[in-house]
Amino acid sequence: MSNSSIDDVEKDVGTKEFDVDEPHLTEQQEDLREAAEAPFTSHVDPISRESAGHGAPLAQVASEKLSVHNIKSVPNGGLRAWLQVLGSFFLFWNTWGIVNTFGIYQTYYETGILASSSASDISWIGSVQAFLLMLVGTVTGPIYDAGYVHHLLIGGSILSVFGQMMLSLCTKYWQVFLAQAVCMGIGAGCLFVPAVAMLSTYFSTKMATATGLAAAGSSLGGVVYPIVFYKLQPTIGFAWATRVLGFMMLVTLALSNSVMRVRVLPAGKRKFLDLTAFTEAPYVLFISGGCLAFMGLYAPFFYVQSYAIETKIANPDLAFYFLSIINAASTFGRIIPGYVGDKIGPLNMIIPCSLLTAVLCFCLISSRSVATVIVDIAFYGLFSGTLVSLPPTIFVHLTKNRAVIGTRMGMGFAIFSLGLLVGTPICGAILNATGSYTYVWIFSGVLTMAGTSLIAASRVAKGGFSLLKKV
Template sequence: MDANSDASETTVNAMGGGQDIEKTTPAPAQTIEDKEEPTFDTGYAPWLQVLGSWFLFFNSWGVVNTWGVYQTYYEQNQLSDMSSSDIAWVGSLQSFLLMLFGVVTGPLFDAGYFRALLGFGTVMLPFSFMMVSLSSKFWHFILCQGICVGLACGCLFVPAVAILPQYFRRRKGLANGIAATGSSIGGVIYPIMFNQLQKTVGFPWATRAVGFLAFGTCLISLSLMRVRFLPTEKRKLFQLGAFKEPIFVLFSVGMFMGFMGFYNFLFYVQSYAIETGIVDDNLGFYLLAMLNAGSTFGRIAPNFLADHTGPLNMLIPAVSITAILSFVWIGVHTVPGIIVLSILYGMFSGGFVSLPPVVMASITKDMRELGTRLGMVFAITSFGLLIGTPIGGAILNDTNDYLGVQLFTGCAIAVAAAIFMGVRISRTGLKLAVKA
């Protein structure tokens, strides 16, 4: 029996005088639940969740997007005796675990462990940075910055994307796009903060300051965010039947290829600009911040337009232009050129990062399977993130030239764009076949 019928029956019984008035007490609780329905998309509560999610993006992908400044710093200081390829494993582990751990944290969220995930990430992330500040050997950085930071970010990322659909319906895409800008702003603030502080107070206290900021902003999310309801169905970790669908397989391979190349620009553009003499060390540290600033626009606009044009129709041009910019990187040898390139790469790659979940929703027939399939795609993508930047570093070490890295980046993303176009054509063909 639904809430309205419960309330009506209670009222009738009370009016008839045959029931004690205390039996009407369940009715207000049901009425309050009904009155919560209009709070979808409007009111303070939904937008407070967006603010909380914003800070979670700030401290998950925002932290991962900061790795480029640490890569450059380690190459010149603590790990100067190691190759770029070896150092890159630390950063690739971060992004790998962030994505892969979502396969586990998703079902945990569904099981009602939202506060536990958020609490673990809030404590683990600053603790990891405190340990990084004490590190001096490569295995220290692998353990503290690669594994621990990656796991902490994975616990923060899933709640950021999973809670918004509980509060938004019509404006779900817009809310997700606004929250996702937290990763871009984090990628602006954290590199600048680290760069300035390490010059004045040294590496240990600069890294500790990053940990303190992460702890404070995570506490904001912990205080604001509330689960509205628990899913009625528990999510499976894997659905092997999805691999029988060509569109799902194509999209998964496209994501793997794209992210295998995508982060090479973020990891190596600073060292490229500094080592080739295009910019000095000071300006070089700001290139990643400029890129993430451009990504802020690139995360909102495509999500907004995707509601009107279709997510694949926005993803394909975003990935294609990102590939073109990767090839343009080969011919950039001036200060204005590298600045403009970094900003444009951030703008168009922002759509590449933020649109895939929306695309997955559009190609999934049964929405009850969306969570499982997203987890599967993220897991596949995580292996591309894991091996992509070390491959770029290995190419750089073997050739002692950035041309190979630039070609690898552009070709991998171009292949992804071609595969996504294949997904678009396949979907069109299936729709025409159904109509026929």
Template sequence: MGSHSTAAEHNGKSFNSGSSVEVKSESSPIQQLQPPATNSSVYDVPDGGTLAWLQVLASFFVLMNTWGIINTFGAYQTFYEVDLLRSHSPSAISWIGSIQGCLLSIVGALTGPISDAGHTRALLLAGSFLVVLGTVMTSLVEQYYQAFLAQGVCFGIGAGMLFVPSVAVVSTYFEKHRSFAVGVLASGSSLGGVIYPAIFHQLQPKIGFGWATRVIALAALVTLTITNLATRQRVLPTMRRKLFDVSALHEAPFVLCTMGIFFGFVGLYIPFFFITPYALAKTGANSTLAFYFVPILNAASVFGRIAPNALADRIGTLNTLVPCAFFCAVLAFAWIAVESTGGLIVFAIFYGFFSGSFVALPPSTITALSKDLRKVGTRLGMSFAVGGLGVLIGSPVGGALLNLKTGEFVHAQVFCAVAMMISCVSLAMARVAKSGFAIMIKS
């Protein structure tokens, strides 16, 4: 009786799951890195060790080949506008990248119960296949609808099958350092957003669009193979998560935070999609330098995903997320006045840093706002789905507001800035609803 009560106490503290758990037993060389789980080891989160950090590496590659490739779309946007899909508007082209992010979030929300049922490995295999297939088929496209189906729909569904299950596995290996671990794995998306555009830019003039894209597909295949070999689902909740939690709608902090995430994603990716044509039109940068503004954004984002997450473990997630959203809004307003190459580089570095923080912090924030840890998975799925709708509409609206022929970007820039400011206000209201106006409270 005593051992059961102790387990229950540990369960409420350590896991976002039900009242009891069962261990998924698999025999593999990687699993032999730690002894078989006992009742004690199941409830005592490792918070480090070789196997735990292998899960971070596996999820790092997932982020590299999901959000990382989505962050690369700015390079494809520019290429499509001047070459393959030049007969289509920037807004129409940006729908391809937007549907990627939207499907990643919405499909990710739907995969939670499947992962809870012990099918994480099947999700990873299927998702990896679709991501690689979508990228390979992108290399063959000649028309808009083909790009939309291959690069947008096929890739987006595959990315959604990978993202949430992978991050969920990591969360069961860490407790005290969970925000830091999530920040490390989230930096994979930034690294992908640096490496893949550079690959595309360097290889496309030499070997053509098709083969440059196939090289990216090969890199995704190799790194996702490592993910599939290394991932080990440590525990399974007995109580499967639901797709929707009605009680969450009665909790002001959760509702306001989700609103903040939605408006943030409406504006967040506009610079990633349109900074290259802006550099060409406004700063006089040559085509090579203009292209590298997307990697600069993503390189700065690496640090933005790690450092603020480490800080959030100390001062609280909302206390970190609100200033990051505020600085994104201020920088978006400042972007309007930037007309020099040096100024745009400074903007890219700072906006990349704070936008990276905005992307990395919401999972830990939603977890911190959930009173019942058994419902965290459901609430994460709900927030991701709403955020995905923001990704879906944000960049196409931004594309519709700009005019490449006249070089008018100001309406898209204002739209980005206002969306980020509304996000900041919503997140600040969530913080007040949770902890009041006291500044020094960890929240």
């Protein structure tokens, strides 16, 4: 055979090789192929390149750097993995737990050092704190990916404890705003991203369970901190009661800093934005629904104590425990739905829980006795907990490329933060204008229900109309 014929055959074979269409793979098949990848990133050995010559194939070798894309290498258990859950538990304890505690400050400020300020003005302190907690994640996400995880943990811990200690010295509104809203809000934002992102590198099949256990820290923090403050403030005063909380934060955050370890980071630098996410209907619908739901979610957390006291449903000593009841019930609402969500899908889990949250908010309108209020808020805490614990898992499920999970999570929480920012101050303005809590509960319930509708639309866009499909 002539050389030209051989060249033609080789050319023809090469053409056929590249003309063959790659078969379409289902999402499950894609996951299986991804799991089959080597747990380490591969590269061409430069020594082999030099010694192989022009005709010999180049050998690929495994580097020592774990691949963030590889699901097979995720531990999904073990001492080190569960220590990350413990560390994240106390990060949630001192981030969302502090936000969940603000209801006790709202009630105290209205009759204490900020008595001259309106309920709406006071609620801006708590809403800005929650807003910064989520918004700062859009900045700290790329910092986390760059490898400065412990810088975020240490910096966030210092800011949170410093803000709490400075709060003990405050006597004016602007001072309280700077210490509690700005300083502690930024500190919490630095801590929140590591709390969520680090778990996604240690767990895949048990992601919702691990996140739920960690997120339970926000509920338990919201139980313990109000009780400590309420019991100590009459005896040792506002300043020292606040400092005691600061010392508790210092100890628990020190524990998180000591046990949390980075397992793997994305290979390249992460962009602040992934605009392709806004072309995907499930993602857009979910973040829109989450924004509306968070706008209505925290009204009972901020106002149920004042509601019970002003309407004379309960005396102040009993009404104080209402916030702790919500947070205690929310502990189960973060762990149990997380476990079930791993079995049936996180979107399938969050939709009914969010719907029941809206219904229970409407039920507060007709709750006129201690018993009915306690039952209502207990179930409210139980079902509302899913709106905090499940979104990180849902963002993972809505993102095919694991390298941009952090980016999309940060973008989503930034949108959620807008709802947190304006929701409770609007409730305060409604209360100031009408003098009735009925309209506050209606506002909260309608927004939560509207958010649930959009989240349900996201589930349909992602998994179709089949109720049996795990999404």
